[in-house]
Every structure is written in structure tokens, then in C-alpha cells.
Amino acid sequence: MRKKSQAIQGRSVFATIRVLLLVGVLLVVGLLIFAPMLGGRFGTPHQLTLDFIGPFQSVVTQVMGTVTTVKNDYLALLSVRAENKRLQAQVAKYLGELGKYREGYSTYLHLEELLAFKENLPFEPLAARVVGKEPAYWYQTIVVDRGRKDDVLAGMVVLAPGGAVGQIIHTSENYAKVLLANAPSSAIDAMIQKNRIRGILKGAGEKGYVLQYVLKNADVAVGDHIVTAGLGGVFPAGIPLGRVIRVQRKQRGMFQEIEVEPHVDFQKLEVVLIDPTDRRKIIDSMNMERER
Amino acid sequence: MLPAFVFWSIGIGFIVVQTTLLPVLPQWLGRPDFLFILVAFIAYRFPWIPGIMLVFSLGWVMDVVAAIHLGFYPLLSLLTFATLKALAGKSRIRESTYQIPLVGVSYFLVQICFYFVYSLAMPDALPEWSWGQTLQRTVLMVVVAIPLFVLFNRLLENLRQRRAKAKSHRRRSVKVN
Numbered sequence: 001m002r003k004k005s006q007a008i009q010g011r012s013v014f015a016t017i018r019v020l021l022l023v024g025v026l027l028v029v030g031l032l033i034f035a036p037m038l039g040g041r042f043g044t045p046h047q048l049t050l051d052f053i054g055p056f057q058s059v060v061t062q063v064m065g066t067v068t069t070v071k072n073d074y075l076a077l078l079s080v081r082a083e084n085k086r087l088q089a090q091v092a093k094y095l096g097e098l099g100k101y102r103e104g105y106s107t108y109l110h111l112e113e114l115l116a117f118k119e120n121l122p123f124e125p126l127a128a129r130v131v132g133k134e135p136a137y138w139y140q141t142i143v144v145d146r147g148r149k150d151d152v153l154a155g156m157v158v159l160a161p162g163g164a165v166g167q168i169i170h171t172s173e174n175y176a177k178v179l180l181a182n183a184p185s186s187a188i189d190a191m192i193q194k195n196r197i198r199g200i201l202k203g204a205g206e207k208g209y210v211l212q213y214v215l216k217n218a219d220v221a222v223g224d225h226i227v228t229a230g231l232g233g234v235f236p237a238g239i240p241l242g243r244v245i246r247v248q249r250k251q252r253g254m255f256q257e258i259e260v261e262p263h264v265d266f267q268k269l270e271v272v273l274i275d276p277t278d279r280r281k282i283i284d285s286m287n288m289e290r291e292r
Numbered sequence: 293m294l295p296a297f298v299f300w301s302i303g304i305g306f307i308v309v310q311t312t313l314l315p316v317l318p319q320w321l322g323r324p325d326f327l328f329i330l331v332a333f334i335a336y337r338f339p340w341i342p343g344i345m346l347v348f349s350l351g352w353v354m355d356v357v358a359a360i361h362l363g364f365y366p367l368l369s370l371l372t373f374a375t376l377k378a379l380a381g382k383s384r385i386r387e388s389t390y391q392i393p394l395v396g397v398s399y400f401l402v403q404i405c406f407y408f409v410y411s412l413a414m415p416d417a418l419p420e421w422s423w424g425q426t427l428q429r430t431v432l433m434v435v436v437a438i439p440l441f442v443l444f445n446r447l448l449e450n451l452r453q454r455r456a457k458a459k460s461h462r463r464r465s466v467k468v469n
Contacts (some may be wrong), residue, residue: 044354045352046355046362049352049353049356049357050356050357052353053304053307053308053356056305056308057303057308057357060308060309060312060313061312064312064313064316068316138460179433186347255371
């Protein structure tokens with residue numbers, strides 16, 4: 001019983017000490033806190049504490065900075081990707097538009113050239129759009145959207161701003177087929193413009209033309225212009241045909257081998273002009289005169 | 293001693309996080325006062341002396357790092373600690389069911405007290421009081437306190453078990469000798 005009461009007494013003493021300790025600590029804390037507060041001073045303990053915690057904050061801030069940088073870079077990368085896609089789409093769109101404008105401008109230039117050429121012609125030509133091409137070696141032909149309905153007849157001459165294109169060989173009601181001047185089956189009476197030396201301009205397909213039957217002693221040089229001679233009644237005289245690009249004088253034979261580059265780019269023909277003069281009639285009348 | 297040191301380190305970690313990471317995060321994520329939760333936990337689970345030491349030192353560090361007027365944090369921390377400790381020691385609040393709601397209540401009251409004291413000392417330096425925000429923060433504290441209390445309890449139990457094992461092992465080895 002005595003022991004029990006002693007134990008209880010001990011506990012209450014301990015509790016009292018504990019409370020006193022708490023009060024004491026609170027007082028010390030209060031003093032510690034309020035002394036610098038009242039003096040407005042950031043004391044040495046505060047400074048030490050700040051120095052202690054500062055490095056931790058610094059590390060976390062640095063880590064956060066790195067994480068933020070990585071995140072921002074990643075987000076930037078994502079936005080760059082999206083931006084890139086958008087710009088690529090825009091570029092594709094603008095390139096398409098640019099292509100259209102270029103095409104329009106090119107067409108404009110071509111039509112302007114055609115118009116200028118048409119205005120200089122002594123006759124009123126008929127413009128025709130090329131609707132088909134036959135690139136075979138032997139039958140270099142094109143199809144144009146003019147036919148008998150437009151009074152287009154076989155034998156009519158087809159021209160382009162660059163010069164002679166060919167001759168109508170077949171016609172239907174709405175379309176006509178043109179034998180190109182560079183077809184191997186084509187032969188045009190031609191002459192060297194500078195000295196009027198004549199020859200026969202044969203089609204050589206993709207190679208252009210070959211001017212035949214020009215004597216070895218004839219003065220022909222690279223760069224000379226070849227025009228139609230006007231003989232035979234098919235092509236009127238003076239229509240540009242091409243430019244000499246190679247002259248070869250062989251030991252054997254009487255004639256030179258002259259390669260001519262066409263003025264007309266047959267691969268790029270889009271619109272041609274048809275001379276509505278009925279050449280057959282002329283040829284027939286010429287033949288009749290000869291027969292007389 | 294080891295549990296006190298471990299929880300002190302956790303408290304330092306909380307202070308660092310609260311003063312570096314949380315202010316950077318978006319506001320809608322909320323900025324719970326982890327240190328307050330830790331103080332409450334210390335009040336429930338630590339004895340008076342180590343508890344006071346822990347709470348005071350953590351309050352001190354927080355005060356140095358964040359406070360404009362020195363002394364408020366340790367004072368608030370100690371008052372919170374003492375109040376919760378006294379309540380937990382003499383009532384059913386010792387049971388874990390009451391602990392977390394009491395964290396919310398004490399936080400709410402501390403907010404009001406803090407505001408009241410500050411409004412007396414420096415009325416111009418305070419933003420306008422908002423019941424909505426205060427309640428929001430309190431709810432957030434309660435929500436965050438749940439997992440933290442679970443973690444702290446597990447950690448403390450783990451540390452105490454280790455300590456007990458180490459003691460019993462030492463006794464055995466003494467008896468054997």
C-alpha cells in the first residue's frame with residue numbers, strides 16, 4: 001500500500017516536472033523568438049539555420065529547374081513538331097498555289113507569244129489546242145481540237161511562235177491529226193537563211209532535223225538559221241525551222257551532213273496555230289500549171 | 293532517438309518541398325501544409341520532450357526559411373502540438389478515428405487564430421479573409437493527412453519494432469555472456 005502511494009506520488013512529481021519542463025522550454029523558445037523579433041535582428045541561430053537549410057533548398061530548386069527545363073524542352077519539341085506539321089502543310093499548300101500561279105504565268109507568256117506571233121502573220125490563223133500526242137518514232141503526230149467543223153482540211157500548215165510545227169494529215173469533224181515536222185516521214189523544202197542555199201529538211205525524230213542535199217562547198221556554219229524555202233507549195237517561204245548545231249563534211253559524197261535543232265519544242269506544244277489557207281488547192285493549181 | 297531523427301529529417305524534407313516545389317506547382321493542385329500534419333502526428337505519437345524538441349526545431353527552420361516576422365511558426369507549432377497532445381492524452385482522441393478530423397479542426401482554428409493575431413498586429417499586411425478558401429484548405433489538409441498518417445504510423449511502428457528487436461537481442465547477448 002505504501003509502495004503504491006509512493007509510486008503514485010512519483011508519477012505526479014514526474015508529471016509536474018514534465019509540465020514545468022514544457023513551460024520552461026516554451027519560455028526559452030519565446031525568449032529566443034521574441035528577443036530577435038523585438039530587436040528586429042536575424043540572430044546567429046537564425047543565420048545558422050538558414051545556412052543549414054539553404055543547400056537543401058538549392059538542391060531541390062536545381063532538380064526542379066532541370067525537370068522544368070526538360071519538361072519545357074519536351075513541350076517545345078511537341079509544339080515544334082506540331083508547328084512543323086502545320087508549316088509543312090502550309091508549304092505544300094503554297095507550293096501548290098505557286099505551281100498554279102507559275103502555270104498561269106507560263107500560260108500567259110505562251111499566249112502572249114502566240115498573240116504576238118498571230119498578229120504578225122499575213123493571214124488569220126486558227127488557234128487549236130493540242131489534245132493528244134503520239135510520240136512513236138515513225139509517226140510523230142499530234143491531235144488538235146479543230147476539225148472539219150472549223151474548216152480545217154488536210155494539207156493545212158500548223159505553226160507555233162517558234163516556227164513550223166507540221167502539217168494536217170487527217171481530219172475528223174472536230175479534231176485533226178498533225179504530222180510533226182520532225183517526223184522521219186516529213187520532208188520540207190528549206191534554205192539557210194543567211195545565204196539562201198536550199199536543201200531538204202528531213203525529220204529525225206527526237207534528234208530534230210537533218211538538212212540534206214547541201215553541197216560540200218556551201219557556206220554552212222553552226223548557228224545558222226534554217227527557214228522554209230516556200231517551194232512545193234506546202235509551207236510559205238521564210239517560216240523559221242531551226243538552227244544548225246552540227247556540220248559534217250565527209251570525204252565521200254557531194255553533200256554535207258547538217259544537223260538542225262528545231263526552234264519549236266515539240267514536247268511542249270500546247271496551243272498551235274493553223275494556217276487556214278487551203279494548201280491542197282494551191283498544190284493542185286501548181287501541178288495543173290506544170291502539166292500545161 | 294532514431295524515430296525522432298527520422299521524423300525530423302522528414303520534417304526538413306517537407307519544409308524544403310513546401311518552400312521550393314509547391315509554390316511552383318499549379319495552384320489548383322493545392323498546397324497542403326505538410327509540416328502541420330507532421331506536427332499533429334508528432335503530437336499524437338511522440339512523448340512530450342522529444343515532441344517539443346522536434347516541433348520546435350522544425351518550426352524554427354520553417355520560421356527562418358519562410359516567415360517574415362520571426363517567431364510565429366515555432367509558436368504556432370508548439371501551441372498546436374501542446375493542444376493536440378493535451379487533448380490526445382486525456383480523451384478518446386487518442387484513438388486514430390478522431391485523429392485526422394482533429395487535424396482538420398485544429399488547422400481550421402489555427403488559421404483563424406493566425407489571422408486574428410496578425411489582424412491585430414498588422415491589419416494592412418493581410419489579404420481579405422475568405423471562409424471558402426479556409427474551408428477548402430482544411431479539407432485538403434484532411435485529405436492529405438489520411439495517407440500521410442498511414443505512412444507515418446507504419447514508419448514509426450517499423451522503427452520501434454527494430455528498436456525493440458535490437459534491445460532484446462542485446463539483452464540476450466548480455467545474458468549469454
